[in-house]
Amino acid sequence: MRNTLDMGDEHTTHPPVRFETHPDRYKHWRLEFPKEHGGAVARLVMDIQENEGLRPGYPLKLNSYDLGVDIELADAIQRIRFEHPEVKAIVFTSGKDRIFCSGANIYMLGSSSHAFKVNFCKFTNETRLYLEDASLETGVSSIAALNGTASGGGYELAIACDEIVLADDGSSAVSLPEAPLLGVLPGTGGLTRLVDKRKIRRDVADVFSTVAEGVRGKRAVEWYLVDEAPAKAKFDEAVKSRVDAMVARATRKPHPPVKLTPLDPKRTATGTEYQFVSVALDAAAHKATITVRAPSGAEPETPADLAKAGANAWAIRAWRELDDAILDLRFNHLDIGVLALETSGDAARVLAVDAMLAKYKDDGLVHEVTLHMKRVLKRLDMSAKSLFALVHPGSAFAGSLLEIALAADRIYMLDDPKSALFTSPMNAGPLPMGNGLSRLQSRFLREPERVGRVLESTGAIDAKQALSLGLATFAPDDLDWDDEVRIAFEERASMSPDALTGMEASLRFGGPETLETKIFGRLTAWQNWIFQRPNAVGARGALTLYGKPERPEFDFRRT
């Protein structure tokens, strides 16, 4: 069955999306290191090539973007963190005249399936959150130098930066025109950041979000939409002075650069093979198995060794591979609804890596590597797939890899003397979820004392202990394992994928909410709803008719 309402869903098949790129191949961004700042500043110039969209059919006019543009941005931020440790601030600006960025391309959205729109927004949200993570955790501040109008996703990129300077030139504005013009919401956290990050008064935010033409100059400053609106002649100076201040107060720890080398996965019809990660697809069962392997040999024991090993270190490579695998499953394998999460190899080697990361946590590179693990795990938490971890002899669910099991909706553990889980300092806080809690804290909201009890467990935790500690959901023995696991997967795969997505989004994030979980849980859910509504995507909906002479026709019944 296909969505009948969903514009394009019946006709559009999206070509596979690939997430690896490199500055040498960027089409839409220039990653520059202006000499005047002596390497301490990265300048990301958005200069979008109209005819280089991911798919044909929608020229990327007025610096509007599609997923391909955001994949480059995500790559650039990642590389600034690993390859350019000398960078302390990022300046976002535009290569176009009078326009900074006009947001996500509307024709791209209009011709995308519902699932693609939702996944697109999720990825762009992650990119902006990870830009904020670079500021908060690594100490790379960012500034949006709006040398032209920033509308929709353009302004949403700006408010993901720490500071915003808008040229007061009589025409440049900031705006969120989605609701008034398109009948949808700003899809990249804009509304949440208005009231929760910039803490703009709700009535002011309301006015701003319904004025299609946006707000300019002094008023934009008065409303806290931007931090400064200098005259055009003083714009560069104002930006430079803020950037200099950012660099001066930066606390980024030095470390040797680490080049992020290509992952070179082997993709076939039945799955993908990376060095440390395998993905096996079972399309008929709507299931895929992700296996993450422990290191196969010695891994770096000091930060210096880690720098030497670079992107080949397990602590970097395995997690980059897992990240790529998750994104591939999200975008290119929509029919896969359930992921079996497996690990294999020598748990002791994982624990050794974790011990090194914990011992040298104050080192710049170690810190960066740990933050990357954190982001990959968050990507897993946020994936609209059911996650079942399978633990059995040969598994390596230890420390950082145990977090993969703790991210799962259920943990099945074979009751066998050789089945084991292991904790490490990496389970005690360095890899928090979006809600700010560790996965163990999120798990034991009712009995927080269990967190300590689990962390005190040294050595192998067998199935019976895992059950009593509250780590394993089920621990069938050898006689029952095959049937119980098979039935669990079959049942899960037979349920409504939509109900499961909504259920998992509700159960995974107990406890406190943060800007991040509000973006994914509250704002995104409303946006998904609106993306289904005829008022947006019906034949006479606002998104459908954008740019056409006809005016949208609304069903005015308020829901």
Place this chain on the structure above:
Amino acid sequence: MRNTLDMGDEHTTHPPVRFETHPDRYKHWRLEFPKEHGGAVARLVMDIQENEGLRPGYPLKLNSYDLGVDIELADAIQRIRFEHPEVKAIVFTSGKDRIFCSGANIYMLGSSSHAFKVNFCKFTNETRLYLEDASLETGVSSIAALNGTASGGGYELAIACDEIVLADDGSSAVSLPEAPLLGVLPGTGGLTRLVDKRKIRRDVADVFSTVAEGVRGKRAVEWYLVDEAPAKAKFDEAVKSRVDAMVARATRKPHPPVKLTPLDPKRTATGTEYQFVSVALDAAAHKATITVRAPSGAEPETPADLAKAGANAWAIRAWRELDDAILDLRFNHLDIGVLALETSGDAARVLAVDAMLAKYKDDGLVHEVTLHMKRVLKRLDMSAKSLFALVHPGSAFAGSLLEIALAADRIYMLDDPKSALFTSPMNAGPLPMGNGLSRLQSRFLREPERVGRVLESTGAIDAKQALSLGLATFAPDDLDWDDEVRIAFEERASMSPDALTGMEASLRFGGPETLETKIFGRLTAWQNWIFQRPNAVGARGALTLYGKPERPEFDFRRT
């Protein structure tokens, strides 16, 4: 334009819903005061009359409910608070054999429009939250005495209670079968309360929420789904012992009973007239004006006088009328998208009422009256209508009535010497929003010191002060007022109602999240999305095919 996807939306018109009722007219509940507890306990027996649904076409089998059932429940809880101050605990039980409650009636849901489903869930959520409010704020505890199976909304009612006792009789179970059986979510806060109220481990909650047949006896206790599961023979004793303990530790303050008398509104095609509230409908403009009038004469100055005035006191009656007006607009006037919020009369009289409420806040009845105001204002916050407050000479936006303006998305204030706002102690905390903050705190997240500055303003706050304090959004003068206000309403009414609903849900609730805001912001948004999806409501969707021999067919693309 009509929703093409929305089952029933084209064909179903819902008869108007009325929200006033009385125990003498209950069809589905018996409100009893068992002699054995000497009046300290109210027993609410759910004994649903199959053929007495609000609309024909869906027999309410197996103690399943529709909106009419929940209107009676809401009325009962309200009356226990006002009319039965001697009650310290509520026991929920069933008048049917072997079934406590099987939740919302599926055929009712299947034959309801999308808007009705959403409004139905919102109301039932409010009823359960107000049951929890009765426990937390008034000291009326509640216990679910599950003398039979509680599934779906039946279990959701149980977890809204403080304690749950389930008969261990080999067949009685608790369950949330919505996802596995119906392809939707439990719609009354079930998932959120699993992980955020009972703090059940996320993997256990996952299993429970996907096992259609539910969980019985000892396992239900082990999983914290219920507090106790005594054998059938010991069931009554176990319930009684818990109820006795509730009564023994109750801290409910005594007050004279206050009978909630009928509101007797006059309804016409153009609006509704209550004693203190008027609603004027402008269907063509998708607009309604709600006017709340200040007291017209002397109001009680002491708790004793308040008890004497009873439901005729402005502090009770005006707010009950406003509550009824809001619910009427939500359910019976879907085409109304924007509400003009107005007040009129003598602000000094409102301030006098507020002063009395503040002075005697420790009195039981005063406390109850204030809690009621709080709930009515929350109902406004949660309404899917745009709210514009209009302040001009003759308005009475003072104290508790100022909260109505603070609940609005915008405040327009005529710049005239006679326009004025007034604060009172009621703006300083006793009327919090669902997020736990006062409306002033929610307004000034960026500059919390402004809360104090506003509260220190004694006497009339004129338009210029209101602007500079951050209370007024706009303050046009007499020359501009008519045009500016008219255009604001016209523009608002011309926008996509869905985008506005999602936008307002995002901007109104900055700052912290609570169980309550998670239910309305996160869970409800996902449910709304799912209620639109073909996998639930399409021709082959699970909700559509429930009870039919065919199996649902799912589009397995995960979004």
